[in-house]
Amino acid sequence: MTKKLFIKTYGCQMNVYDSERMAEALGGQGYVETATPEDADMILLNTCHIREKAAEKVYSELGRLKPLKELNPELKIGVAGCVAQAEGEEIMRRQPAVDLVVGPQTYHRLPEMEARVRSGLPALDTDFPAEDKFDHLKGRPKARRAPAAFLTVQEGCDKFCAFCVVPYTRGAEVSRPAARVLEEARDLVERGVREVTLLGQNVNAYHGGMTLAGLIRELARIDGLERIRYTTSHPNDMGDDLIAAHAEVEELMPYLHLPVQSGSDRILKRMNRSHTAESYLQLIERIRVARPDIVLSGDFIVGFPEETDADFEATMELVRQVRYGYAFSFKYSSRPGTPAAERPGVDPDVADDRLQRLQALITEHQREIQDSMVGREMDVLVEKPGRNPGQMIGKSPYLHSVHIEGGTAAVGDIARVRILDAKTNSLGGVQV
Numbered sequence: 071m072t073k074k075l076f077i078k079t080y081g082c083q084m085n086v087y088d089s090e091r092m093a094e095a096l097g098g099q100g101y102v103e104t105a106t107p108e109d110a111d112m113i114l115l116n117t118c119h120i121r122e123k124a125a126e127k128v129y130s131e132l133g134r135l136k137p138l139k140e141l142n143p144e145l146k147i148g149v150a151g152c153v154a155q156a157e158g159e160e161i162m163r164r165q166p167a168v169d170l171v172v173g174p175q176t177y178h179r180l181p182e183m184e185a186r187v188r189s190g191l192p193a194l195d196t197d198f199p200a201e202d203k204f205d206h207l208k209g210r211p212k213a214r215r216a217p218a219a220f221l222t223v224q225e226g227c228d229k230f231c232a233f234c235v236v237p238y239t240r241g242a243e244v245s246r247p248a249a250r251v252l253e254e255a256r257d258l259v260e261r262g263v264r265e266v267t268l269l270g271q272n273v274n275a276y277h278g279g280m281t282l283a284g285l286i287r288e289l290a291r292i293d294g295l296e297r298i299r300y301t302t303s304h305p306n307d308m309g310d311d312l313i314a315a316h317a318e319v320e321e322l323m324p325y326l327h328l329p330v331q332s333g334s335d336r337i338l339k340r341m342n343r344s345h346t347a348e349s350y351l352q353l354i355e356r357i358r359v360a361r362p363d364i365v366l367s368g369d370f371i372v373g374f375p376e377e378t379d380a381d382f383e384a385t386m387e388l389v390r391q392v393r394y395g396y397a398f399s400f401k402y403s404s405r406p407g408t409p410a411a412e413r414p415g416v417d418p419d420v421a422d423d424r425l426q427r428l429q430a431l432i433t434e435h436q437r438e439i440q441d442s443m444v445g446r447e448m449d450v451l452v453e454k455p456g457r458n459p460g461q462m463i464g465k466s467p468y469l470h471s472v473h474i475e476g477g478t479a480a481v482g483d484i485a486r487v488r489i490l491d492a493k494t495n496s497l498g499g500v501q502v
């Protein structure tokens with residue numbers, strides 16, 4: 071009998087990838103996915119622990135879902151991902167409607183856990199097992215896929231930035247063997263994928279028998295795989311061979327997410343980032359020499375403990391020098407168990423004000439870069455039909471969303487598009 075599975079995903083792209091894998095793992099148990107929690111027999115929340123708000127959302131969502139159990143006594147509720155890893159059993163104590171808790175490294179055991187909750191027992195698994203979960207996700211359905219897919223190649227982190235929970239929720243840095251990654255990429259291409267984004271918390275530290283640059287060069291040789299991206303990178307792992315790949319590998323897209331967090335050396339040191347603002351700027355310079363049209367994005371934290379006005383101004387200055395095409399900026403959130411959690415925070419109003427100023431500056435640059443695309447022709451990977459008749463939506467090499475009018479392009483095609491207008495978050499154009 072088919073049962074219905076509803077998965078809600080929070081957090082980063084790795085969670086998106088993991089949710090797909092969990093759906094496949096439970097597919098073997100007769101589950102098909104549903105888009106609505108109301109008709110589900112199993113609900114999984116794949117959670118994020120990175121900031122307090124992200125983690126608290128999970129409990130309010132669980133509170134909303136709980137009444138569904140009265141309508142469907144067969145309904146089981148599970149919490150997966152980084153909150154599951156960080157809080158474990160505590161989740162079931164705080165919300166007794168939860169039947170199952172599974173961490174990011176053990177979801178290949180979901181089929182056994184599902185059987186256990188069906189028999190009325192709770193199931194909890196937040197191990198860091200020696201075996202590779204990906205090796206245990208066999209017999210996946212060969213379903214057709216959307217043209218752009220994520221592919222996890224590296225997980226975990228050994229960097230221990232003073233603010234960050236990832237080394238605790240995802241564990242130590244581990245790379246998947248290159249042969250496995252290539253096998254999965256070939257399988258994706260057979261299923262209709264044209265673009266892969268290689269994922270890792272420190273993806274450029276990849277060392278699965280070759281460097282990330284080596285892996286990218288191997289992937290570029292796969293027929294039908296037209297585009298390669300990777301995220302997230304750490305400035306200290308940006309090797310010369312990876313920079314060279316940006317100059318030489320046509321399939322490697324001209325877009326790089328390279329978080330710096332702050333432009334103040336004093337704060338970077340307290341964050342345990344082990345790079346300076348200057349070394350980051352020099353790195354950006356070298357990358358731009360290799361690939362002059364590259365669009366950069368970054369992550370920033372404002373209001374880190376002891377951040378002064380002068381420290382914040384240094385961040386603004388760094389942003390002015392780099393001119394990001396996109397950037398994500400966050401107010402510092404104190405996370406239990408991290409070294410920075412012990413330190414006194416910045417006044418929340420001051421932090422709010424800094425965040426607004428930083429975001430305004432980033433938006434200004436983003437807008438300028440978007441505007442500079444108008445009049446240019448570029449290749450767009452067509453991903454789905456748009457809202458208007460004949461309109462398609464795709465992605466530019468620089469990761470812009472592009473609305474294509476009046477063309478003949480089908481999903482999965484790479485269309486040549488002349489850009490006619492720019493908004494803050496998307497471009498519009500016609501197929502040529």
Ligand code: SAH
Nearest residue numbers: 233234271302329369370400401402403405
């Ligand atoms: N591995 C990536 C980022 C992982 S988390 C890297 O090293 O760049 C994604 C982003 O969340 C981080 O880059 C950081 O900007 C932000 N972040 C992490 N911990 C945070 C915290 N405690 N408070 C606010 N933002 C945080």
Ligand code: SF4
Nearest residue numbers: 227229230231234236
């Ligand atoms: Fe977190 Fe730093 Fe590791 Fe990135 S490098 S995941 S910010 S500890």
Ligand code: F3S
Nearest residue numbers: 081082118119120152
């Ligand atoms: Fe969040 Fe875990 Fe990703 S904490 S950002 S879901 S690695």
